[in-house]
Amino acid sequence: MRRRRIGEFELIARYFAPLAKSFPGAGGLLSDNAFLPSDARRDLVVKTDTVVAGVHFLADEKPELVAAKALRVCLSDLAAGGGEPFAYQLSLSLPTSWSERWIAGFARGLAADQRRYGIVLSGGDTVTTPGPLTVTVTAFGRVPHERGLTRGGARAGDRLFVTGTIGDGALGLLAARGRISSSALEKRYRxxxxxxxxxxxxxxxxxxxxxxxxxxxxxxxxxxxxxxxxVRIERERVPLSAAARRFVAAEPVLWANVLGGGDDYELVIAVSPRKQAALLAAARAAKVKVTAIGTFTRGKGVELTIAGRPVRAPRKGYVHF
Amino acid sequence: MRRRRIGEFELIARYFAPLAKSFPGAGGLLSDNAFLPSDARRDLVVKTDTVVAGVHFLADEKPELVAAKALRVCLSDLAAGGGEPFAYQLSLSLPTSWSERWIAGFARGLAADQRRYGIVLSGGDTVTTPGPLTVTVTAFGRVPHERGLTRGGARAGDRLFVTGTIGDGALGLLAARGRISSSALEKRYRxxxxxxxxxxxxxxxxxxxxxxxxxxxxxxxxxxxxxxxxVRIERERVPLSAAARRFVAAEPVLWANVLGGGDDYELVIAVSPRKQAALLAAARAAKVKVTAIGTFTRGKGVELTIAGRPVRAPRKGYVHF
Known part of the structure; x- marks a missing residue:
């Protein structure tokens, strides 16, 4: 039985229908279904991400930032797939204690990112839960037919590039928890x-x-x-922000967080030597800094070097603190 | 930070990647993104539904049935939109106490419904939650370009048809809770x-x-x-199963559940008199019973009649028991 809190229709009409009004296929969210028009030349790239309060974001995070985080982790994947984002489905599991004020802030956050990224709400579901606030976004982008990007196309000899700076997300989490002090890094995490x-x-x-x-x-x-x-990565080439460089210089153990933590939402890019100029041109056009940090070779695994010497890489993936 | 339980990759490889192997755009779930190929003649119809343990299904429900319910509530909406289902995204928020045995049963349930409905897993996300098990499905279907069905196209004079039988879902919930005794109705709910x-x-x-x-x-x-x-609905025309008819005859107050409860996942269909023969032919072809139960007229609201006389309709929508 879909037990919906009294007022779900009003809540949708007041806060979510305005976010869908420029998308004809959403039917003003009065329809159960969303219709995405056909496009002969472009495939759809689709990504689903779920974030849970107290797990993927701080339990008392501002609703605007919860909305932004839920959307942006998906948009980051679409970017990695080469997708131009255009719409998203939203599932909102609200704790029974939800307030209209919280919803209003959440909807403001969605609206701001809709403008920023050129996306629009196409549909979704709202339920209540005895558990924590949980947000699932399924985002849609378009890529030229059969030309979507995946992790699987690198070749031996390709260079590894990375956008922006690395480690700010993981150090920002430490900042958000009061372990280190940096409002710039904390903002980067949030x-x-x-x-x-x-x-x-x-x-x-x-x-x-x-x-x-x-x-x-x-x-x-x-x-x-x-x-x-x-893949071999040269640690001294990994681009750090000024703040990250300072913390790592003072406390070299934080390299484990920089290289092993997550949440940077930068892109790692494999590119053949003959496409390197095209990559640099694309990065200039997008006003994004890219840095070569390594090389793909025959073999298996990840090798980290410091001053040319291989070192034991910190454990891969999420590191518990 | 995406904090994932150790073993998420193994869990996906073992239980979910096999469900995606016939869908090239899923990249064996090794890719973050799913790619849905372009289709010039057909639009995509999309539906998202979230079900929460203890809210939308019984907290101790079998994992096979949880999988089936999560998928089928979405497929029901796609059917109402005229969609031919073909793929779905799955977000699974697992309580920290999850067991591999539960996951195996859940995956078996998904696999059985993939065969039954001709759908395939295209991608998704798996997280852990301190709250109850929560499943969000975003299902994809295809409809001829610009011909998807919505709630908004009925005209005055259209007849209202309904498929199958009505009330079994709500009475089945009473059976599942031990309020009445009927394994047939309980199965219909589950x-x-x-x-x-x-x-x-x-x-x-x-x-x-x-x-x-x-x-x-x-x-x-x-x-x-x-x-x-x-819309005017004639109560005596509403098709009931033999079991529902028996309970309602013995306890007429249960009409409120039959007409006001939910979870039937039948279709209500508005059809113009000149398309009525085509509807009956479509129903025969699909081997589904359809019954005319009312008429759309100018005006507003829902009118229920018993033996031609308007009665106060039970409260619309979900009725708490």
């Missing part, structure tokens, strides 16, 4: 900046792409594994 | 039977369609409201 402007420009340029959500070593490793290759 | 075979045949035939998830009066009312009409 509000990811997906590379939506660059992603579509990588189609036909990159041979494989992933976003840095599990950590640089893990996500570069995912490309290597899916492409049946090894 | 395992919805969406009208996926009929839905696509209604394109070009029905003027408006909804599925009966909130209750017959509520869902017929949704069509009336979206079409800016009134």
């Amino acid at each position: 509000l990811p900046q997906p590379r939506s402007g660059l992603g579509p420009r990588l189609v036909g340029v990159a041979s494989a792409v992933a976003d840095v959500s599990d950590g640089l070593l893990a996500d570069a490793g995912h490309i290597a594994e899916a492409s049946r290759l090894a | 395992l919805p039977q969406p009208r996926s075979g009929l839905g696509p045949r209604l394109v070009g035939v029905a003027s408006a369609v909804a599925d009966v998830s909130d209750g017959l009066l509520a869902d017929a009312g949704h069509i009336a409201e979206a079409s800016r009409l009134a």
Whole structure:
């Protein structure tokens, strides 16, 4: 039985229908279904992500930031797939204590990101739960037919590039928890900046792409594994923000967080030497910094070097603190 | 930070990747994104539904039935939209106490319904939650370009038809709770039977369609409201199963559950008199019984009649017991 809190229809009409009004296929959210019009030349790229209060974001996070985080982790994956985002489905599981004020803030956050990324709400579901607030977004993008980017296309000899700076997400989590002090890093953790402007420009340029959500070593490793290759990363080439550089210099153990933590939402990009100029041009056009940090080779696994010498890489993927 | 239980990759590889192997765009679930190929002649119809343990299904429900329910409530909506289902995204929020045995049963349930409905897993997300098990499905179907069905197309003079029998879902919930005794009704509640075979045949035939998830009066009312009409329903024409007829005869107060409860996952269909023969032919082809139970007229609201006399309709939508 779909037991819906009294007022679900009003809640949708007041806060969510306005977010869908420019998308004809959403039927003003009065329809159960969303209709996405056919497009002969472009495939759909689809990504689903779930975030849970107290697990994927701080339990007392502002509703605007919860909305932004839920959307942006999906948009980051679409960017890695080369997708131009255009719509999303939203499932909202609200604790029984939900307030209209919280919903209003959440809807404001969605509206701001709709403008920022050119997306629109196409449909979804709202339920109540005895558990924590849980948000599932399924985001839709478009890519030229059969040219979507995956982790699986890297070749031996490809260079590994990364966008922006690495480690700010993981250090930002430490900042959010009061372990270190940096409002810039904390903001970076709370509000990811997906590379939506660059992603579509990588189609036909990159041979494989992933976003840095599990950590640089893990996500570069995912490309290597899916492409049946090894990847070598030179630590001194990994681009750090000024704040990250300062914390790592003072406390070198934090390199484990920088390389092994996640939540950067940068892109790791495999590119053949002959496409390198095209990558740099795409990055300039998107106003995104890219840095070469390594190379794909025959073999298996992730190798980290410091001053040319291989070191034991920190454990891949999420590191518990 | 995406904190994933150790073993998420193994869990996906073992239980979910096999469910995606016939869908090339899923990339064996190794890719973050799913790619749905373009189709020039058909639009995509999309529906998202979330079910929460202890709210939308019994907390100790078998995992096979949880899988079936989560999928089928979505497929029911796609059927109402005229969609031919073909793929779905799955988000699974697992309580920290999850067992591999539970996952295996859940995956078996998904696999059985994939065969039954011709669908395949295209992607998704798995997280752990301190709250109850929560499943969000976003299902994809295809409809001829710009011919998807909505609630909004009924016209004054259209007849209202309903598929199958009504009230078994709500009475089945009473049976599942031990309030009445009927294994047939209980099964009907636990395992919805969406009208996926009929839905696509209604394109070009029905003027408006909804599925009966909130209750017959509520869902017929949704069509009336979206079409800016009134609807009159003759109670004696509402088709009941033999079991439902027996309970209602013994305890007429249960009519409120039959007409006001939900979870039937039948379709309510508005059809113009000149398309009525086509509807009956479509129903025969799909081997689904359809019954005329009312009429759309100018005006507003839902009117229930008994032996031609209007009565106060039970409260619309979900009725708490």
